[in-house]
Amino acid sequence: METVNSEQINEINEYGKEIIELLQLETSPVAVALVPKGAEIPEGIPRIKGKMKHCEMVDHTRKTKEEFYAVLEDQACKGGAAAMGLGHMPPKLASGEFYYDKLKHFKTLEASKKTLERVPMLEAESTQATLYAPLESVTFVPDVIVIICSPKQMMLLTQAALYNEGGRIETEFAGKQSICSDAVAKPYLTGKMGITVGCTGSRTYTGIQESELTVGIPVKMLKDLVEGLRAIVGKAPAH
Template sequence: MNNNELATALIKMLTLRWSPVAVKLVKPGEKIPEKVTQPSVPLRHCQAINLARRGNSLYMPPSRHACPDGAAIMGLIPMSPKLRSGELYLLFKKLPTIECAQKMIATRQEFEAGTYAATVLAPLEDATFEPDVVIFTMYPEQMMWLMCAVSYSTGERHNFHTSGYNSTCADLTVQVMKTQQMNISFGCYGARAISDISDFEAYVSVPFQQLPTLVGALEKLSVKSIPEARRRIYMPPVIDKVAYAEPVGGNSVDVRIDSNLCTGCGLCEAFCPEAVIKMVTVDGKQTASTSAAGKCCACYTCVGQCPQKAIQLTVR
């Protein structure tokens, strides 16, 4: 899949509001990609991501970087002594002691000064270059599905390395380039003070080489898992005035199966975690039946998975 096809698939499956942003760090002497433009004013890296997600393709040498901290972290320029010392974090009242500031600086990922000569950013669908990373601005539910897509093939859980400092430069760009692992960020002081990222949005950064595999996993998840979760198929009936409800004696659950609607597909038996439902043969027809109703935990999985809507639960 090319960049446009990847972006189109991701935007559709995840219902993204913003375009995924292709980010590349350009090495000294490396050819500048086509169809990118220097911004008319210097921008912070986090601002450039915001512009790119809206459709702009940018080429940013050091002279177009407004944040010396971010530019130094990404290896475009040397880190100034004041930034390296951590004293500015104390002046901004973001950290309490110089020791704390220096520890934070020492544990973040950086590139050595001069490693790179510029950054280029573009909406993934318009990128004429192969990105190092692709950065998403997303809602938590969309982030969840990206994480599920990573786990889809391996079953592995995630260990993210992030903080509320140097979010888009260190945590989303350098960290992901060095580790080749997905990372998340909730933004930082600078990113939220200088850009229009919503209070309800956060970031996910993915190594570009992993993107085709993620798209493939999302295509599989989009067949069943994503649409079912978004339809809230396990949502039980709304309970009114929970704080004033009478105690439920015994907390028993009635599992009601409409035999006229049941087609005997067996999904309810397969999905039931407590083996409450069994398939039986009645008059030569396979149908669902409750065999151990007392074990029902009211998880609503059978209700949500029944294609004929033949099952209902009543909690008494």
């Protein structure tokens, strides 16, 4: 995560407001930052009360507009925490046993393990905390912006992302480790958008609707993305 700069924060807040207006979002884009081991957690941001899964924290933030941070002990899903570098992947998850034996999502243990081995993950214990806030009022510089939206809104985001330089959006997912790995770890590690369809956990434990998809956007893409949305959707009304 970057050092706080008030001018930069104000600009990010304005981008958040514009994204909501241009896409007509019913909930907020969620700013997520990963605090590296040894770095300081920004002052004034409260720690979450009680445990939640990362996907629940994102869903909670987009609806309540609350800003908070969480450490490993606050993360109810250790697989999600591991994807973001907060801890180690639980052995039964890393081995593929959980998805093969318990969820019956794979024909063989090998197929399950092969899928889990390709999940984008930060180095274990490289992150000491995760920060969450609605983009339009965030007080820190995020690493990734997570937007949960309709397929049409996702189409507009895709078109906006390609507005300046063209090309194609390349994304990959497996219906596993969705909001943590696909929407946060992958954009953080690659600097590219991570579009994802959700996973069993995120669609079971949150209020994410069947009709909603999720995208993680690296903060460095934010300015160009909003420029693209202005051009494709139409300029947002003045605040």
